[in-house]
Every structure is written in structure tokens, then in C-alpha cells.
Amino acid sequence: MPSAPSNGFIQAAFVILQGVCMSASNPDPLAKVAIRAVGDWPTDRVNEDGDIILSARDRALLRSLGTVSRFPKNATVYEEGMSGTTRWLLLDGIIRISHVDETGKRTILAFHWHGDIFGLCENGCYVNGASAVTDIVVVGFDRDAMRNTLLQTPQLQNDILVKATADLRLGERHMLLLTERPATRKFASFLLELIRIPECYERNTRILTLSMSREDIAAYLDMKIETVSRAITELAERKLIIRLSMREFRLSLASLKQFSAA
Amino acid sequence: MPSAPSNGFIQAAFVILQGVCMSASNPDPLAKVAIRAVGDWPTDRVNEDGDIILSARDRALLRSLGTVSRFPKNATVYEEGMSGTTRWLLLDGIIRISHVDETGKRTILAFHWHGDIFGLCENGCYVNGASAVTDIVVVGFDRDAMRNTLLQTPQLQNDILVKATADLRLGERHMLLLTERPATRKFASFLLELIRIPECYERNTRILTLSMSREDIAAYLDMKIETVSRAITELAERKLIIRLSMREFRLSLASLKQFSAA
DNA sequence: CGTTTTGTTGACCTGAATCAATTAGGGTGG
DNA sequence: CCACCCTAATTGATTCAGGTCAACAAAACG
Numbered sequence: 018m019p020s021a022p023s024n025g026f027i028q029a030a031f032v033i034l035q036g037v038c039m040s041a042s043n044p045d046p047l048a049k050v051a052i053r054a055v056g057d058w059p060t061d062r063v064n065e066d067g068d069i070i071l072s073a074r075d076r077a078l079l080r081s082l083g084t085v086s087r088f089p090k091n092a093t094v095y096e097e098g099m100s101g102t103t104r105w106l107l108l109d110g111i112i113r114i115s116h117v118d119e120t121g122k123r124t125i126l127a128f129h130w131h132g133d134i135f136g137l138c139e140n141g142c143y144v145n146g147a148s149a150v151t152d153i154v155v156v157g158f159d160r161d162a163m164r165n166t167l168l169q170t171p172q173l174q175n176d177i178l179v180k181a182t183a184d185l186r187l188g189e190r191h192m193l194l195l196t197e198r199p200a201t202r203k204f205a206s207f208l209l210e211l212i213r214i215p216e217c218y219e220r221n222t223r224i225l226t227l228s229m230s231r232e233d234i235a236a237y238l239d240m241k242i243e244t245v246s247r248a249i250t251e252l253a254e255r256k257l258i259i260r261l262s263m264r265e266f267r268l269s270l271a272s273l274k275q276f277s278a279a
Numbered sequence: 280m281p282s283a284p285s286n287g288f289i290q291a292a293f294v295i296l297q298g299v300c301m302s303a304s305n306p307d308p309l310a311k312v313a314i315r316a317v318g319d320w321p322t323d324r325v326n327e328d329g330d331i332i333l334s335a336r337d338r339a340l341l342r343s344l345g346t347v348s349r350f351p352k353n354a355t356v357y358e359e360g361m362s363g364t365t366r367w368l369l370l371d372g373i374i375r376i377s378h379v380d381e382t383g384k385r386t387i388l389a390f391h392w393h394g395d396i397f398g399l400c401e402n403g404c405y406v407n408g409a410s411a412v413t414d415i416v417v418v419g420f421d422r423d424a425m426r427n428t429l430l431q432t433p434q435l436q437n438d439i440l441v442k443a444t445a446d447l448r449l450g451e452r453h454m455l456l457l458t459e460r461p462a463t464r465k466f467a468s469f470l471l472e473l474i475r476i477p478e479c480y481e482r483n484t485r486i487l488t489l490s491m492s493r494e495d496i497a498a499y500l501d502m503k504i505e506t507v508s509r510a511i512t513e514l515a516e517r518k519l520i521i522r523l524s525m526r527e528f529r530l531s532l533a534s535l536k537q538f539s540a541a
Numbered sequence: 542c543g544t545t546t547t548g549t550t551g552a553c554c555t556g557a558a559t560c561a562a563t564t565a566g567g568g569t570g571g
Numbered sequence: 572c573c574a575c576c577c578t579a580a581t582t583g584a585t586t587c588a589g590g591t592c593a594a595c596a597a598a599a600c601g
Contacts, residue, residue, distance in 0.1 A: 181443035188450035
């Protein structure tokens with residue numbers, strides 16, 4: 018059976034959480050099983066939330082195949098270089114995927130939300146680290162069991178392929194973000210990426226909620242926290258955003274888009 | 280039947296090439312059909328060249344499904360925003376995938392070599408442009424025909440999924456490259472990426488051949504051509520590379536790796 | 542409340558962009 | 572084969588956006 022995480026540290030986090038979180042939250046987290054494909058897909062494949070439409074049978078398959086774990090904010094799901102082949106599906110909360118280079122600089126390669134799959138490995142080791150930005154609920158799948166299942170359920174495998182393709186596109190968008198300049202424009206474009214995530218943006222009130230710290234944003238955009246801070250200040254001065262709190266802004270969507278495209 | 284490209288310009292390039300190149304090269308280009316997954320994969324899935332091991336039946340399927348086209352150096356396969364849903368498999372030569380932003384800046388999101396698949400689209404339009412760095416041979420697949428085929432051949436679909444996963448990793452590596460600094464170190468790491476591509480690097484002689492211009496390199500690394508040039512000069516001065524010609528260097532692998540990790 | 546962490550602001554400095562001038566190659570036709 | 576042209580690449584001088592270092596303010600936490 019798949020994968021209670023095999024590393025001692027993670028084991029601990031897992032066990033602690035069984036106690037800490039389990040009671041406080043959804044008694045059947047697997048009810049939430051969904052795979053999300055951000056982007057523009059034919060409506061027969063993806064519902065209005067961006068979730069790929071799974072058959073009852075495929076949902077049941079995923080449920081039977083996976084093992085649920087919970088981690089608290091800032092816990093490590095796995096570390097870079099750690100051996101392991103579990104693939105993870107995020108049910109709830111936010112994950113950051115990060116890489117630390119030889120000089121010690123940390124880069125965040127992606128944030129993930131519900132319905133995202135993560136856990137890239139090479140030679141049986143994770144190539145990046147994954148840690149929780151907020152409290153999270155994940156499902157772990159044994160890589161080989163998953164592969165065997167996919168080979169027997171072509172439609173589900175196709176859904177995963179659509180997901181991978183969507184993630185390729187997201188990677189491209191992140192790359193383009195990294196090359197944007199000046200810094201304020203880059204940050205504005207980052208905000209516009211976030212409004213695509215329902216968990217972050219309330220359409221009616223136009224309130225965007227940053228769930229991550231300035232440090233995480235800086236690591237995602239390849240900037241320094243001071244520069245992020247200055248970018249926020251400049252956008253506020255130009256009245257493109259209104260600060261409601263440290264991590265909540267009301268956006269002037271049209272002007273932001275115009276500024277971002279300038 | 281799949282997809283002679285529907286756009287007039289491409290049609291023209293295609294037709295011209297039927298005459299110009301067809302005779303000068305492999306009479307059966309489809310013999311080369313292969314899908315490549317760069318990275319470290321179990322040896323039962325990928326051969327020593329990095330090509331995914333396809334069954335004779337799956338290779339035959341791909342051949343029957345695809346239409347071969349040829350394009351000369353610098354020709355456009357498709358333009359950003361162009362409508363079309365053909366997915367392409369590159370058989371020979373080098374392709375650049377590029378995006379032009381609102382300010383006119385061109386970013387190269389990827390270079391592709393034999394065995395790579397390209398042609399991401401959203402809402403029936405290509406999200407980036409693809410053009411030939413060298414003369415190329417490609418196979419075009421109709422998206423829907425391809426999808427139907429994949430649903431009926433789980434093993435082939437799994438191979439494509441492995442390919443997509445490999446490309447996700449390549450995207451991450453590109454992202455990390457973009458965040459490297461200073462510029463000379465970034466460029467050194469770029470050279471180390473290229474030695475993974477058999478077409479670019481001759482192991483015995485340690486000669487690396489850049490098939491693309493300084494301009495392309497700059498667009499891929501998010502630098503200016505002057506900065507690329509200065510980086511090359513610095514690496515040569517430090518004796519980490521020896522210039523053999525404008526686009527050929529002999530590498531001091533160990534010192535380059537050390538420098539790149541500094 | 543005091544303490545610690547997180548975020549902001551200011552002053553200064555540096556590495557890459559910019560602008561400008563050459564130089565080297567590659568291709569063409571005489 | 573060489574002279575010419577045109578493009579690609581290099582080098583130099585200067586500027587500037589963002590990094591760095593340092594002080595401070597504002598939340599979060601116990």
C-alpha cells in the first residue's frame with residue numbers, strides 16, 4: 018500500500034497532524050479529489066472551477082489508490098534530493114516547490130493549489146523540495162501503482178496528460194514573468210496571474226489575498242524582498258491597488274492590466 | 280486526415296520545400312520517428328540516446344497518423360496567436376519556441392531537438408511561435424486524431440506522459456537558468472545544459488557547437504547580446520573554454536562545472 | 542505588554558543595459 | 572581567388588534599475 022512518507026522527519030509531521038488537524042477539519046478529505054487544469058480547455062473536459070471532469074469510476078480509483086496526509090503550515094512534505102517516488106495530489110491548502118542552488122539562493126519554481134499534482138523525481142530522488150505555505154491536505158500515490166492504474170484506465174491517463182500539458186503552459190507563464198521588467202511591472206503581472214486562482218481572488222469585491230510572505234514572492238519572482246516591497250508601494254501610489262492589510266489588496270483590474278502590458 | 284498546415288504562408292514554405300529539400304535528404308524521414316525524454320529514466324523505458332523505447336506497433340501508428348513537412352532555416356512553422364491545433368514532432372534539426380511580449384521583447388521559451396514534441400495551444404490558437412533554427416523535418420499530428428489514438432493505445436499515451444513530465448523538468452531547469460547570476464555564470468550553466476544534447480556536444484573532442492546565434496542565446500537566457508559576448512570573452516580569458524570558431528568551443532568541463540556552481 | 546518576526550523605507554553601490562564604434566565572418570559576383 | 576558587402580559579434584563608455592546594507596515600523600505571538 019502506498020507510502021506513508023518514509024523519512025523520519027516527515028513521519029513525525031504526519032503523525033502529529035493526525036492528532037492536530039484531523040478532528041478540526043473535513044472527516045472525508047478524499048471527497049475533494051479533483052485534478053485541475055488551469056487554462057482554456059474545451060468545456061467537455063473541464064468544469065467552471067478549472068477541474069478536469071472525472072468519471073465516478075476514475076474518482077473512486079484515485080481514492081482507493083491514494084493515502085491522505087496532512088501537514089501544518091511550513092512543514093516539509095519532502096526535501097530536495099530526498100529519495101522517494103510518491104506522487105502527490107494536493108486537496109487543500111497551498112504548497113511551494115523550491116530549489117536551493119549551490120550558492121544558497123532559494124528559488125520557488127511553483128506554487129500549487131487544490132487539484133495540482135507534484136513530486137517530480139529523477140533516479141528515485143526528488144529534484145526539488147515541497148513545503149506547506151498553509152496547512153495542507155494531500156494524497157500520496159505510489160508511482161508504480163499509479164502507472165499501472167493509468168495504463169488500465171486510458172481516460173484517466175488522458176486527464177493526467179491534459180494536466181501535465183496545462184502545467185507545461187503554467188511553467189511557460191512563470192518563465193515569462195521572470196523575464197519581465199522593470200520590477201514593478203513584473204510584480205503587477207504576478208498579481209494578474211494570481212487572480213486566475215479562485216482561492217486568491219474574490220471577483221465581486223476585487224480583493225486579492227496573498228497567502229504567501231514577501232520572502233516567498235521574492236523567491237518566486239527572482240527579486241529581493243525590498244524590491245517586492247517597493248513595487249507594492251509604487252502600485253499603491255499609482256492607485257492600481259489599495260492596501261487593505263499586509264496581504265490583502267483591492268485591485269483596479271483594468272489599470273493594472275494596462276500597466277502590466279506597458 | 281491530418282493537417283497540411285492550413286495557413287497560407289506555411290503552406291507556401293511547405294510546398295517550396297517539397298522541391299528544394301526532399302531530394303537532398305532521407306527519402307523516408309518517418310523512419311526516424313522517436314520521442315525523446317531528457318533526464319534520468321529507468322533503462323527499460325529510454326534507450327542510451329534518451330529516446331523512449333517505442334514498440335514497433337506504436338511507431339507504425341505514429342507514422343500512419345502523421346504528415347511530414349520540411350522547413351528551411353529561419354522559416355516559421357507557426358506564428359504566435361495563429362489558429363491551429365496540429366501537434367508537431369521534430370524529426371531533425373532545431374526549433375525555437377518564442378514569445379513576443381507587449382513591449383516587443385522576444386523571449387525564447389525553449390529550443391527543441393529531434394524527438395521533441397511542440398505546439399501548445401489554447402482555444403485553438405498557438406500560444407507561442409515556432410521557427411526553424413536550422414533546416415528541419417517535422418511530423419504534424421491532428422490533435423483530435425492523436426487523442427483518439429492515445430486513448431486506444433495506453434502504452435503510447437504513457438510514453439507521451441513520460442515525455443511531458445520530462446519537459447516539465449526541462450522547463451524547471453530553464454527557469455533556474457534564468458535566475459542565475461552573474462551573467463557569466465548563467466552563460467556557463469547554459470553551456471553545461473547544451474552538453475546534454477548529443478547534437479551539440481562531441482564527448483571525445485570536448486567540442487561544443489552552438490547552432491544558434493548570439494541573439495537567440497540572449498533571448499533564451501534573458502540577457503542582451505553584448506552581455507552574452509562579454510560572458511564568452513570572460514570564460515575564454517579564464518581558460519574555461521577555447522574558441523575554435525564563432526560557434527565552436529572546446530570546453531574544460533571540470534573547471535566549467537566548478538565555475539558554474541560557484 | 543514585551544519580544545520576535547515580517548515588512549517598509551532610505552542611502553549607496555554594482556552589474557547589466559544602453560548607446561556607440563569597430564572588427565570579424567560569410568556570402569556573392571567579378 | 573579575391574574584393575566587396577552585409578550581417579553577426581565584439582569591445583568600450585556611460586547610465587540606471589535593482590541589489591545591498593542599515594535603520595526603523597508594524598504585525599504576530601506568547
